[in-house]
Amino acid sequence: MTALELKYELYRQIDSIADSEPLMKRVLNYMHRLGSKATETASPYTMEELNSRITASLDDIEAGRTKNNEEVEKLLLEEFEWLR
Numbered sequence: 001m002t003a004l005e006l007k008y009e010l011y012r013q014i015d016s017i018a019d020s021e022p023l024m025k026r027v028l029n030y031m032h033r034l035g036s037k038a039t040e041t042a043s044p045y046t047m048e049e050l051n052s053r054i055t056a057s058l059d060d061i062e063a064g065r066t067k068n069n070e071e072v073e074k075l076l077l078e079e080f081e082w083l084r
Contacts, residue, residue, distance in 0.1 A: 029082055030082050
């Protein structure tokens, strides 16, 4: 899709929910977050960092510091209200 086609599709999708204030608020909040993340720069992990994270994760599993699917979903919904 071209930029113009993407823009048109975005407007079309927004127009389809324009009568729902709660949905419009969620979309607006999401767009604000996307805009702020666009300015962040990410760098890849080094092998040392990856290995350290893997070791820490395996230690957590061995120590029983894990969460099941329901616990993770609850945490995500608390952190990212727009997922509701």
